[in-house]
Amino acid sequence: MKKADTPVMSTRQEITIYDIADHLGVSSSTVSRGLQNHPTISESTRREIAAAAAALGYQRNLLAGSLRSRITRTIGVIVHDLNNQFMSSVLTGIGSVASDAGYDVIIAYSAQNTAKEALNAQNFLKRRVDGVIASPVCDNNDMSHFRLFHDKKVPVIFFDGAAECPDSSMVVIDNAGSGYQATQHLLRQGCRRIVLVTGNKNREVYAQRYKGYAEALRDHGISVDDSLVLTNGLNEAAGIEAADAIMRMYPRPDGAFITDDYTAAVCMHKLTDAGWSIPEDLAIVGFNYDFISKVVSPQLTTIQYPGIEIGEIAARSLIDHLKGYYSNGAARIVVRSQLVKRASSQRLGQM
Amino acid sequence: MKKADTPVMSTRQEITIYDIADHLGVSSSTVSRGLQNHPTISESTRREIAAAAAALGYQRNLLAGSLRSRITRTIGVIVHDLNNQFMSSVLTGIGSVASDAGYDVIIAYSAQNTAKEALNAQNFLKRRVDGVIASPVCDNNDMSHFRLFHDKKVPVIFFDGAAECPDSSMVVIDNAGSGYQATQHLLRQGCRRIVLVTGNKNREVYAQRYKGYAEALRDHGISVDDSLVLTNGLNEAAGIEAADAIMRMYPRPDGAFITDDYTAAVCMHKLTDAGWSIPEDLAIVGFNYDFISKVVSPQLTTIQYPGIEIGEIAARSLIDHLKGYYSNGAARIVVRSQLVKRASSQRLGQM
DNA sequence: GTGAAAGCGCTAACAA
């Protein structure tokens, strides 16, 4: 009908359910229903519809459907950083769960920039994503752009940070506990002057790790010495800086908790080059359970930060929520993390 | 108008351009034009429109726009694997270029599975992505699902593989040349029995690296000894297997080209544990320029595989194409890769 | 079990 007055010459025309309907002499609604396996359509017509669709090379237009149904089957993922093993693990986890559930993932990369993150959030709203999984920048306290989602009833699940969002769900590990464990382990190896190399304490994850570090020390009757706490970030440069700082410290430190494996590896490398023995001179504990931790020598003791699992859990709980399985409000899921003891910290014959 | 007969009680109603139009006493098309900074709209009304939009908390519905305009500003990315440093670098590159150009990226992860990849391709068609960037599985020769894009005039750019797609664009490195360089380097270090550890030769990248390896040997008057070529994949297990195999070889090999840094690192580790000296007993060259290559000891000689750059170039050329900047057909962009010489292969005092 | 008709929110040709 709609197409009757259009000249048939255009090959750029999309094939629509109307074409299938015309072809079969049924109505467009029958085709629509047939395509989505609606129970009220007879098996035979459904089969005919499927056959015609295939024959005509029909590809359903999800845009049109989403516009009408207000459901996009799209999950938006906002990450402050992308190019590291933890994040790609999380994405892998999210991707596989989402895909199995018929959701697509659109990812926005904020490059450590709150303004850009806000833009990304707006954009997700315009795309009408069904839900959001986010690891926010958190370089200041401006999380207001996440409130937009709340206003529009778009569920958000945070991971890797963002404790400051009240009534929001999140999937995290016990960062304070992990920091405590790592530090306690070093103390048990006989360390007394333990350096902490970590990121900016504005980020909740780092604040928590610091807290655990401080508590463990206190529980062993040691007070925190701020000159041993280095918070200049976690990357190659920071690892080198940390090594330099450590070599200048007096009295010498005897342990280091470096909350990123790559940074720890770089630091360790620099120290061994300078003649230090690891773990004899300095016992080291990293964080993340990167591939790297396994191939450096000595192998790095580290805290396992299960990225794939975190991604899977976040995606699963978001999708469950979207399907209305639970309507409970904010949830805080704590994923198990654990200390993996290896040579870089084992100073005693035994553990 | 459209809304006049609707009871006003529903708070779930979206705010649309009609609301803004009513609010301002102008037509919806004026609002639409104002919102997209159409030149024919006066500065003053445009400002009013923007103000009203902000005041009402309006969020443009991109679905509706895309449905009408047939442009989604979405790039689909298909990757056969996700959880490795090269891929996350590529994604980072794609993401930053796409985002700057106003495109969103939706990623589909095929988990080394051709059937799933085909499904992902179909899905992208249904979502009406404007263009595609893909690193296909290629475990067999079935690439037919990519022809769908061709049929619908959706441009595709491949990276990391897929030479078998005629008249398609791609961004690659010179894998054969890199393989040649790596092997030649080992030969120049005095190696004569050089092991090759690599992936399945069905994948074009591995086939090419093999080709370079073989050519370099031949150019030095050495014929390829298939017992030195291990193609059981590239991962931790393969690294260990490779080390075991190497230790069993007789006569002993004196060099190894392992086309993945992590695999190379694992293999090297296992060999040093068994008492081998690197590079004295075995000179090793890896591939990828992973972080890992820098923190193992000895540091790993490797081939730089510039992921971020590849992603950026792929995204840029796809977007340029979408904007109609060039209408040339298939292009093959070869990105510079190079040998990074480090301790794991330097047997002679000089280079 | 199937059809008619309205409309999701936006864009863009054509008028004015």
Next chain:
DNA sequence: TTGTTAGCGCTTTCAC
């Protein structure tokens, strides 16, 4: 510079 009007392709009551 702005308004009118007709869809984009699909879903979904409501009717039969």
